[in-house]
Amino acid sequence: MSMKSRIPLILLACGSFNPITNMHMRLFELARDHLHQTGRYQVIEGIMSPVNDDYRKKGLVPARHRVAMAKLALETSDWIRVDPWESEQETWTETVKVLRHHYNESLRLLQYKKEFIKNKQPLEGSTENSLSSHYTVLPELKLLCGADFLQTFQTPNLWKKEHVKEIVEKFGLVCISRAGSDPAQYISESELLTKFQHNIFLVKEWIQNEISATQIRYALCRGLSVKYLVPDSVISYIAHHNIYTEESERKNEGDLLQPLQLHNTTVSPLND
Ligand SMILES: O=P(O)(O)OP(=O)(O)OP(=O)(O)OC[C@H]1O[C@@H](n2cnc3c(O)ncnc32)[C@H](O)[C@@H]1O
Numbered sequence: 001m002s003m004k005s006r007i008p009l010i011l012l013a014c015g016s017f018n019p020i021t022n023m024h025m026r027l028f029e030l031a032r033d034h035l036h037q038t039g040r041y042q043v044i045e046g047i048m049s050p051v052n053d054d055y056r057k058k059g060l061v062p063a064r065h066r067v068a069m070a071k072l073a074l075e076t077s078d079w080i081r082v083d084p085w086e087s088e089q090e091t092w093t094e095t096v097k098v099l100r101h102h103y104n105e106s107l108r109l110l111q112y113k114k115e116f117i118k119n120k121q122p123l124e125g126s127t128e129n130s131l132s133s134h135y136t137v138l139p140e141l142k143l144l145c146g147a148d149f150l151q152t153f154q155t156p157n158l159w160k161k162e163h164v165k166e167i168v169e170k171f172g173l174v175c176i177s178r179a180g181s182d183p184a185q186y187i188s189e190s191e192l193l194t195k196f197q198h199n200i201f202l203v204k205e206w207i208q209n210e211i212s213a214t215q216i217r218y219a220l221c222r223g224l225s226v227k228y229l230v231p232d233s234v235i236s237y238i239a240h241h242n243i244y245t246e247e248s249e250r251k252n253e254g255d256l257l258q259p260l261q262l263h264n265t266t267v268s269p270l271n272d
């Protein structure tokens with residue numbers, strides 16, 4: 001199958017990115033390699049979507065900083081970008097709705113490109129660009145995550161069942177291995193995930209590491225080095241704005257709307 005006849009695919013990663021780490025960016029690289037090796041897909045774009053401040057996870061610093069850090073980190077990527085849409089909404093947005101938004105955006109872009117072709121106007125950069133070689137094919141949009149994310153599907157009241165169904169049935173998942181998580185087991189334990197297994201891509205990271213944003217924040221609070229774990233540009237930004245401190249780590253502490261209770265309480269503004 002030539003690259004041209006492959007299905008164009010967009011990867012979307014949702015999370016706190018508090019702060020972005022080298023591993024967050026590696027997720028995209030690992031996923032793209034894996035999908036290309038299937039011979040069926042061409043990954044055309046990666047989107048990182050930092051969660052809204054209203055998610056109220058402990059230690060979550062303002063989205064403007066998380067977005068700014070992700071932008072700095074992704075300056076060296078020619079295919080991954082950060083999208084602030086989710087972080088700019090009035091409240092927290094459930095992940096399936098973020099997927100729907102970006103799916104609709106890719107539809108709009110396709111319509112726009114088709115208009116250009118109809119009017120026989122030359123499409124900007126249409127000769128070499130791999131993005132525009134697919135301008136008449138609707139891309140698939142898949143949710144990119146780590147194996148611990150898959151595990152949260154099992155947490156009571158955290159995800160609506162119809163949302164999980166829509167994610168795996170309509171969109172699809174690409175899940176990267178993570179120490180301490182066994183995604184194949186989570187799938188086998190879930191009737192729903194088993195049913196849509198064909199739409200869940202499990203990717204093994206052979207070069208194991210255990211970078212976690214929480215550990216990065218702890219190191220920063222203690223004045224320890226995080227060099228080579230997050231990009232230098234992000235380290236400078238953190239130092240310049242003094243973002244991660246003991247005080248920032250106490251943010252949302254004891255909040256009744258901690259993520260684990262998202263769908264558990266009637267007073268939560270996070271419910272619809
Ligand atoms: O400690 P926290 O604050 O939870 O930070 P984190 O490193 O888990 O990072 P996020 O929650 O922001 O994760 C965003 C996504 O990245 C995934 N991810 C982060 N670090 C990873 C790692 O080392 N290996 C595999 N997946 C990872 C994670 O599963 C989510 O799907």
Ligand SMILES: NC(=O)c1ccc[n+]([C@@H]2O[C@H](COP(=O)(O)O)[C@@H](O)[C@H]2O)c1
Pocket residue numbers: 014015016017051055057093094095096152158159160163259262
């Ligand atoms: N019901 C839902 O849609 C739901 C529930 C819990 C977390 N999430 C998302 O999963 C991600 C989890 O990120 P963290 O691992 O940083 O907590 C966030 O993007 C959050 O919005 C979605």
Ligand SMILES: [Mg+2]
Pocket residue numbers: none
């Ligand atoms: Mg996490």
